[in-house]
Amino acid sequence: VEKMKRLAVSLWHKIWEVGREDPRRVIHSLKVGLALTLVSFLYLMEPIFKGIGQNAMWAVMTVVVVLEFTAGATLYKGLNRGFGTLCASSLAFFVEFIADKSGKVFHAVFIGLSVFVIGFSATYLRFIPCIKKNYDYGVVIFLLTFNLITVSSYRIHNVLRIAKVRLYTIAIGCGLCLIMSLLIFPNWAGEELHNSTVTKLEGLARSVEACMNEYFKDAEIEVTRCNSSKDPIHKDCRAVLDSKSNDESLALFASWEPRRFRHCYRHPWQQYVKLGAALRHFGYTIMALHGCVESEVQTPRSVRAIFKNPCIRLAGEVEKVLLELAGSIKDRRCCSHDILSENLHEALQELNAAIKAQPRLFLGSTHGETHDVLRVAAAAAQQKPNKESGISLSSVKTDTSALPEFQSKRDTDHHSKDSDRKALRPTLSKIVITSLEFSEALPFAAFASLLVEMAVRLELVIEEVEELEKVACFKFQEKPNVDI
Amino acid sequence: VEKMKRLAVSLWHKIWEVGREDPRRVIHSLKVGLALTLVSFLYLMEPIFKGIGQNAMWAVMTVVVVLEFTAGATLYKGLNRGFGTLCASSLAFFVEFIADKSGKVFHAVFIGLSVFVIGFSATYLRFIPCIKKNYDYGVVIFLLTFNLITVSSYRIHNVLRIAKVRLYTIAIGCGLCLIMSLLIFPNWAGEELHNSTVTKLEGLARSVEACMNEYFKDAEIEVTRCNSSKDPIHKDCRAVLDSKSNDESLALFASWEPRRFRHCYRHPWQQYVKLGAALRHFGYTIMALHGCVESEVQTPRSVRAIFKNPCIRLAGEVEKVLLELAGSIKDRRCCSHDILSENLHEALQELNAAIKAQPRLFLGSTHGETHDVLRVAAAAAQQKPNKESGISLSSVKTDTSALPEFQSKRDTDHHSKDSDRKALRPTLSKIVITSLEFSEALPFAAFASLLVEMAVRLELVIEEVEELEKVACFKFQEKPNVDI
Numbered sequence: 001v002e003k004m005k006r007l008a009v010s011l012w013h014k015i016w017e018v019g020r021e022d023p024r025r026v027i028h029s030l031k032v033g034l035a036l037t038l039v040s041f042l043y044l045m046e047p048i049f050k051g052i053g054q055n056a057m058w059a060v061m062t063v064v065v066v067l068e069f070t071a072g073a074t075l076y077k078g079l080n081r082g083f084g085t086l087c088a089s090s091l092a093f094f095v096e097f098i099a100d101k102s103g104k105v106f107h108a109v110f111i112g113l114s115v116f117v118i119g120f121s122a123t124y125l126r127f128i129p130c131i132k133k134n135y136d137y138g139v140v141i142f143l144l145t146f147n148l149i150t151v152s153s154y155r156i157h158n159v160l161r162i163a164k165v166r167l168y169t170i171a172i173g174c175g176l177c178l179i180m181s182l183l184i185f186p187n188w189a190g191e192e193l194h195n196s197t198v199t200k201l202e203g204l205a206r207s208v209e210a211c212m213n214e215y216f217k218d219a220e221i222e223v224t225r226c227n228s229s230k231d232p233i234h235k236d237c238r239a240v241l242d243s244k245s246n247d248e249s250l251a252l253f254a255s256w257e258p259r260r261f262r263h264c265y266r267h268p269w270q271q272y273v274k275l276g277a278a279l280r281h282f283g284y285t286i287m288a289l290h291g292c293v294e295s296e297v298q299t300p301r302s303v304r305a306i307f308k309n310p311c312i313r314l315a316g317e318v319e320k321v322l323l324e325l326a327g328s329i330k331d332r333r334c335c336s337h338d339i340l341s342e343n344l345h346e347a348l349q350e351l352n353a354a355i356k357a358q359p360r361l362f363l364g365s366t367h368g369e370t371h372d373v374l375r376v377a378a379a380a381a382q383q384k385p386n387k388e389s390g391i392s393l394s395s396v397k398t399d400t401s402a403l404p405e406f407q408s409k410r411d412t413d414h415h416s417k418d419s420d421r422k423a424l425r426p427t428l429s430k431i432v433i434t435s436l437e438f439s440e441a442l443p444f445a446a447f448a449s450l451l452v453e454m455a456v457r458l459e460l461v462i463e464e465v466e467e468l469e470k471v472a473c474f475k476f477q478e479k480p481n482v483d484i
Numbered sequence: 485v486e487k488m489k490r491l492a493v494s495l496w497h498k499i500w501e502v503g504r505e506d507p508r509r510v511i512h513s514l515k516v517g518l519a520l521t522l523v524s525f526l527y528l529m530e531p532i533f534k535g536i537g538q539n540a541m542w543a544v545m546t547v548v549v550v551l552e553f554t555a556g557a558t559l560y561k562g563l564n565r566g567f568g569t570l571c572a573s574s575l576a577f578f579v580e581f582i583a584d585k586s587g588k589v590f591h592a593v594f595i596g597l598s599v600f601v602i603g604f605s606a607t608y609l610r611f612i613p614c615i616k617k618n619y620d621y622g623v624v625i626f627l628l629t630f631n632l633i634t635v636s637s638y639r640i641h642n643v644l645r646i647a648k649v650r651l652y653t654i655a656i657g658c659g660l661c662l663i664m665s666l667l668i669f670p671n672w673a674g675e676e677l678h679n680s681t682v683t684k685l686e687g688l689a690r691s692v693e694a695c696m697n698e699y700f701k702d703a704e705i706e707v708t709r710c711n712s713s714k715d716p717i718h719k720d721c722r723a724v725l726d727s728k729s730n731d732e733s734l735a736l737f738a739s740w741e742p743r744r745f746r747h748c749y750r751h752p753w754q755q756y757v758k759l760g761a762a763l764r765h766f767g768y769t770i771m772a773l774h775g776c777v778e779s780e781v782q783t784p785r786s787v788r789a790i791f792k793n794p795c796i797r798l799a800g801e802v803e804k805v806l807l808e809l810a811g812s813i814k815d816r817r818c819c820s821h822d823i824l825s826e827n828l829h830e831a832l833q834e835l836n837a838a839i840k841a842q843p844r845l846f847l848g849s850t851h852g853e854t855h856d857v858l859r860v861a862a863a864a865a866q867q868k869p870n871k872e873s874g875i876s877l878s879s880v881k882t883d884t885s886a887l888p889e890f891q892s893k894r895d896t897d898h899h900s901k902d903s904d905r906k907a908l909r910p911t912l913s914k915i916v917i918t919s920l921e922f923s924e925a926l927p928f929a930a931f932a933s934l935l936v937e938m939a940v941r942l943e944l945v946i947e948e949v950e951e952l953e954k955v956a957c958f959k960f961q962e963k964p965n966v967d968i
Contacts, residue, residue: 040596040631124502147548446929446932446937449929453776
């Protein structure tokens with residue numbers, strides 16, 4: 001008894017959870033109940049029953065099968081059911097028209113043959129991709145109705161009446177479903193697709209942040225925060241990567257929905273699917289980045305710390321772009337991509353500069369000197385006209401003359417911001433790396449490279465969002481700082 | 485007319501293509517046609533008609549709706565339909581039993597109420613994940629049948645007969661479908677899942693190969709071959725990455741199929757899904773690797789050439805493992821994972837050694853000397869007790885003393901194969917790199933790191949395959965070289 005009780009409680013909890021997660025589910029269930037009760041009245045009320053009779057069953061059946069969660073799905077099924085029935089009725093009449101003139105046996109053979117041929121061709125048609133995608137349900141209903149009418153016609157001679165009543169009742173059922181799903185608390189598939197796109201962008205931003213936190217965390221300080229940071233990377237990112245089929249079906253249903261933005265010429269839903277593909281493409285990099293984070297071979301934490309700031313800045317920029325895109329899609333407004341791209345590029349340049357500024361990595365010193373020592377070899381390898389080459393080749397440079405050189409190089413190559421560089425220098429001075437081999441730097445190099453790759457793929461995402469804004473006719477931002 | 489003709493030709497071509505791609509589609513279509521014709525006989529033939537009457541329609545309907553492409557899907561739908569009808573009939577009787585004792589108005593109200601309550605709860609039930617996954621269709625049919633019977637019971641008082649005939653006809657329809665799909669050219673969903681897994685493994689192997697070809701191609705020579713190498717990377721890899729929903733539905737259907745390997749205790753289908761997840765995880769790395777290949781910033785070709793051999797070897801090993809796994813799954817035999825892992829590890833070690841052997845990369849010389857010059861700094865940075873430190877620190881080493889040292893280090897650290905090293909040395913001697921900055925090496929580092937990551941993830945795949953072999957009771961290899 002105890003066990004049963006516990007089971008019941010857990011079951012109840014599960015059921016409650018389903019409704020709490022998305023209250024629209026409860027509303028939808030109530031709608032179905034209501035629609036079924038209404039359609040039952042067709043049968044229960046005397047006057048209506050006289051006209052339609054036993055065929056009211058078809059209306060009940062239609063409601064059960066057609067009323068779906070989203071308005072788009074209901075429209076898809078309802079229209080497919082309607083047209084399928086209509087086509088099948090016409091064809092069935094034609095077949096009966098031919099068969100009717102002949103004897104009983106020929107009639108049976110003819111019916112059998114036509115059932116076979118139509119059954120074969122309709123089933124085969126369902127394998128053709130574009131029909132499978134858009135009209136699968138319609139073809140099934142076509143086949144169903146055709147068979148019912150054609151076979152019935154052998155015994156019952158008033159087939160026209162059957163077909164007509166069937167059409168009427170299905171129309172009543174579909175009509176009721178459409179009213180229910182389009183007018184009473186409608187769930188638009190397009191809206192759902194829109195929201196899921198926003199959620200995906202936000203999820204990716206969270207993943208990137210979690211990845212960076214995990215990679216650059218100080219083992220001591222951020223323990224509490226990072227214990228919970230592994231899950232979101234996987235959960236959010238995987239949700240994006242596995243969203244393909246869901247996106248596509250939502251886009252399909254959405255394409256059946258009426259357009260609610262009159263000034264737009266075409267449906268933007270396919271663009272959402274494309275954006276989803278770009279996001280998945282972007283997500284693959286995050287998964288790889290996450291692989292770097294989890295990898296057993298790691299670059300020493302101290303080395304990572306050198307590059308921490310530009311990396312964090314780039315990732316922060318990526319996050320900012322993702323959240324900005326999410327926000328702009330959410331509010332259906334255009335955002336200024338140029339500014340976004342520019343910031344991203346700046347951050348990229350900075351990371352690039354930081355990496356270029358460490359040609360051979362450091363030989364650190366703790367002797368209270370504030371400047372780190374660049375490798376002699378670096379200068380030699382670059383084979384630049386070096387005024388100090390005589391000295392630098394004859395001894396390991398322990399003076400600070402290399403630093404100004406590297407600084408000036410940085411300044412001319414990349415106009416990165418001063419503030420960040422100043423933040424970087426005290427960090428450098430604290431580092432004590434006596435040796436860093438190529439193989440040790442490798443994991444970080446991969447990390448940095450993936451970060452760069454991520455930024456590049458983000459450009460693709462920005463492009464797709466831009467396209468989406470155009471197609472979906474998002475309104476322009478009112479803020480004055482748009483420089484177009 | 486010309487246009488119509490061309491359209492017809494292209495349409496015909498499309499239809500033909502669908503059948504040519506998978507001839508089982510034609511067979512399935514023929515099966516549906518045949519089943520429909522057979523079930524129509526129920527209605528057409530006089531003696532049977534007397535017994536079942538108009539309700540033969542339910543059998544026709546069942547065949548149209550239940551007969552699916554794979555045996556598993558047919559079983560899933562058939563059994564769900566059967567049980568749904570059975571449950572609904574029982575419940576409908578119970579409701580009628582209560583309602584029957586009351587007056588006409590109360591009867592109608594009671595029916596309306598029960599339709600609403602059952603409609604609400606059944607729809608709500610469909611949102612619960614585990615029911616949605618396994619019994620969605622059954623719940624729909626339950627709702628349908630319950631409504632039909634309950635509502636009918638208001639007018640017709642011999643409901644028991646309706647329900648019984650409905651059950652019979654549905655049983656006939658389901659039975660016919662099951663015979664058709666299980667006995668006549670059956671398409672097993674499990675088989676399909678099995679084959680798709682093999683295809684995925686092979687596709688991944690092709691992708692890896694294409695990636696490596698693309699990355700290490702000599703711009704001059706392999707133009708013809710590489711033009712076509714970009715497509716397979718994307719096509720094969722994407723097919724794997726997007727396979728989730730397909731896999732899951734196949735596994736679901738397969739779990740309804742009868743087991744054909746009696747000596748196995750449980751269904752291996754969930755393990756196939758898990759393996760699919762591992763393959764997707766593996767695929768993400770390939771996508772990232774492909775990103776490296778396509779990236780605009782590239783390590784100079786000459787540098788890549790240094791590491792070409794160990795990289796190619798590792799990738800070749802990965803491919804070999806993938807193909808071996810594909811083969812073993814295909815033939816349902818166990819393969820020796822230890823040997824596979826060992827080779828993989830050896831290749832990994834070799835790449836590792838090759839990378840470690842270039843601590844600071846080379847300063848090449850074309851002066852006819854056969855040995856390259858290692859950076860002094862390398863030795864200094866390692867801070868090993870170095871007998872030549874006095875010399876090496878005071879001048880840039882241009883002698884050959886460093887090479888033996890690096891060679892001996894290699895020999896002691898990693899027992900890599902001699903043959904490869906010999907092949908490597910002449911390559912080294914040809915290289916003329918005067919400078920390679922960290923930032924230039926970065927893209928290659930990322931590539932190598934991803935390659936290593938790929939090998940690590942391959943281990944996961946191997947583990948999953950091992951588990952699959954256990955669960956699916958693959959037979960052991962007959963070859964004598966298994967060292968267990």
